[in-house]
Each structure stands twice: as C-alpha cells, then as structure tokens.
Amino acid sequence: DQQVKQNSPSLSVQEGRISILNCDYTNSMFDYFLWYKKYPAEGPTFLISISSIKDKNEDGRFTVFLNKSAKHLSLHIVPSQPGDSAVYFCAASEVTGTASKLTFGTGTRLQVTL
Amino acid sequence: DAEITQSPRHKITETGRQVTLACHQTWNHNNMFWYRQDLGHGLRLIHYSYGVQDTNKGEVSDGYSVSRSNTEDLPLTLESAASSQTSVYFCASSEFPKAYNEQFFGPGTRLTVL
Numbered sequence: 001d002q003q004v005k006q007n008s009p010s011l012s013v014q015e016g017r018i019s020i021l022n023c024d025y026t027n028s029m030f031d032y033f034l035w036y037k038k039y040p041a042e043g044p045t046f047l048i049s050i051s052s053i054k055d056k057n058e059d060g061r062f063t064v065f066l067n068k069s070a071k072h073l074s075l076h077i078v079p080s081q082p083g084d085s086a087v088y089f090c091a092a093s094e095v096t097g098t099a100s101k102l103t104f105g106t107g108t109r110l111q112v113t114l
Numbered sequence: 115d116a117e118i119t120q121s122p123r124h125k126i127t128e129t130g131r132q133v134t135l136a137c138h139q140t141w142n143h144n145n146m147f148w149y150r151q152d153l154g155h156g157l158r159l160i161h162y163s164y165g166v167q168d169t170n171k172g173e174v175s176d177g178y179s180v181s182r183s184n185t186e187d188l189p190l191t192l193e194s195a196a197s198s199q200t201s202v203y204f205c206a207s208s209e210f211p212k213a214y215n216e217q218f219f220g221p222g223t224r225l226t227v228l
Contacts, residue, residue, distance in 0.1 A: 004156075036219075041222070042221055043118075043206075043219030043220050043221050043222055044204070044219045046216045046217070046218075049216070089156060089157065091157075101147075101159060101172075102147075102157075102217060103159075105156050106154060106155060107156050
C-alpha cells in the first residue's frame with residue numbers, strides 16, 4: 001500500500017523553463033511534506049518542506065504547493081538549471097511517539113537539458 | 115563539521131552470510147534510521163531508533179536487525195543474506211523536535227548478495 005505516490009518516473013525540461021514535479025498521498029495524518037534531492041552515488045539531501053497547515057512555501061527557485069483536499073503536492077523549480085538534474089523524492093512525515101517517521105515516494109528523475 | 119558516515123561503501127557477499135553495515139553520526143541526534151532504496155520502490159524504512167537502547171521495526175524489517183548502544187552508531191545486520199537484499203542502503207539521523215522533521219542522510223552502501 002503506497003501511501004505516497006509519484007506517478008511520473010521521469011521528466012525532461014529545457015534549461016530556463018519551469019519544472020513541475022507531482023506527488024499524491026493517501027494518509028490524512030501526515031503533518032509535514034518534504035522534498036529531497038538525490039544525485040547519483042550520494043545520499044538524499046533535504047530541499048524544501050511544507051506544513052500541512054499551509055498551502056505554499058517558497059525558497060528561492062523552489063516552491064512547494066499543497067492541496068490538502070486533493071491530497072496532492074507539487075514542487076516547482078523556476079528557472080530550471082542543469083544542476084537541478086537529479087532524482088527528487090517526495091516524503092511525508094507523521095509524528096508517532098517522540099519522533100517522526102518519513103514515508104517516501106518512488107522518486108522522479110528530472111533531467112534539465114541545455 | 116558534523117556528518118553521518120557509512121561503511122563500507124560497497125560490499126559483495128554470498129547468500130547465507132551475516133553482514134553488518136556501519137552507520138556513524140556526529141550530529142548527536144537521538145533519532146537514527148535505516149532505509150533501502152530499490153528501483154520502483156523509492157526509499158523504504160527498515161529499522162529506526164529514538165535513542166540508546168531503543169529500536170523499532172520499519173516497513174521492511176524481516177531479515178534485518180539493529181542495536182543502539184550509544185548515540186553515534188546504529189549498525190544494521192543482515193542475519194543471513196539473501197539475493198532479495200541486494201540494494202542500496204542509507205542511514206539517516208534527525209533531531210526532534212524540528213518543525214520540518216528534516217533527516218540527514220549518509221552517502222549509502224551498495225550491497226550485492228550473490
């Protein structure tokens with residue numbers, strides 16, 4: 001039972017254009033949503049997050065939108081740069097006990113072309 | 115600088131052997147996690163620990179065990195390696211409470227079971 005889904009395994013975007021990565025979830029108990037970026041042979045690194053009480057969070061070129069009624073979030077990268085080429089994982093956080101656990105999606109490979 | 119390290123980075127072993135993957139963090143985080151990454155599955159949680167002497171099973175814990183004798187280390191043991199355990203393994207740590215529940219990941223260990 002995949003609670004966090006990224007239905008697009010890959011995405012190709014031209015440099016300078018907008019990249020939109022999508023994520024859907026099923027568990028209404030998730031309280032935070034995060035995006036991680038992963039380069040080959042490296043561990044994932046945190047990119048941006050959003051609380052379930054907000055609908056938008058922006059950090060430079062990266063903006064995450066949350067639509068709670070649709071259980072959908074998206075990551076917008078504007079403008080896209082070649083260095084953004086990586087695998088992006090959507091993750092959802094649920095507080096259980098004294099700490100939080102993350103549930104990850106399957107990832108979307110973004111390729112930014114020149 | 116604080117960091118999280120994993121060793122070895124690459125390991126080849128045979129079916130039935132016991133294997134231990136090391137994870138060491140200098141963040142002084144209470145929470146540590148082990149994930150495996152497989153194509154089509156994203157990152158799946160194997161085991162996690164909220165502190166010394168505390169361990170918990172994750173989504174895919176069968177065939178794996180962990181122990182937490184100090185804050186810095188959470189070794190992952192494969193009791194009897196199976197080909198289905200060929201994967202890339204990531205260790206992560208986090209400090210709770212943090213508003214966005216960020217986890218910091220190690221560089222990963224690529225394990226091949228022949």
